[in-house]
Amino acid sequence: MVQIAPSLLAADFADLGGAIRLVESAGADAIHVDVMDGHFVPNITMGPPVVASLRRVTTLPLDVHLMIEDPDAYIEPFASAGADWISVHVESCRHLDRTLQLIRSLGARPGVVVNPATSLSTLDEALPLAEYVLVMTVNPGFGGQHFLPYTLEKVWRLRKVIQHKGLPIRIEVDGGVCSGNVPDLVRSGASILVVGSQIFGAPDPVAAVRKLKALAEQCAIDPRVLA
Ligand code: DX5
Ligand code: ZN
Secondary structure, three states: OOEEEEHHHHHHHHHHHHHHHHHOOOOOOEEEEEEOOOOOOEOOOOOOHHHHHHHHOOOOOEEEEEEOOOOOHHHHHHHHHHOOOOEHHHHHHHOHHHHHHHHHHOOOOOEEEOOOOHHHHHHOOOHHHHEEEEEOOOOOOOOOOOOOOHHHHHHHHHHHHHHHHOOEEEEEEEEEOOOOOOOHHHHHOEEEEEHHHHHHOOHHHHHHHHHHHHHHHHHHOHHHHOO
């Protein structure tokens, strides 16, 4: 099943509870939380206290995407705050194996993230330690950017690698995801779609979630990816 994870980065930060209620009522599958530290990416967003507040208003999985330096120092506070899925960038982890094991030991689902220009080969050894790989489809730091078309082929290649290794790993995509590229992304093997501005920037976010879900459900993975 393809899942839709609305990104709160595009919501009104003065009413995050209201934003969650809206997308929850529309059938969203997870809430994507973008954590930025002003070092790893040139923007600053939110930390564990915000995640703890979000935890109190939803039962949906909180999908916490850490765009920070030294993530090891913050994984326990995010897990304690109620993060269900925690993903770290391969570019910011000196000891990726240890970091992914730490996430799992705290009861969260470990995910690993690659920037658009980072080679998939950096993931080879760590793949069995992750439950999902987040392929950035824009350069991280800001919402509302254009999807980078070359990342589509990267999703396809990663899906093939996962298939050949027989691993139960999902592919998440994040950045510039919209109704125009959802069919290609799903055909290439993405099964968790993070969507920010296309949902919260829409006049009717509920309708936007429903439309994206319906579109994703109509598409299937291309059998050539599984060959
Ligand atoms: C970018 C963030 C994304 C962003 C996606 O650094 O990781 O989650 O919010 O927003 P849109 O869908 O607007 O590109
Ligand atoms: Zn994100």
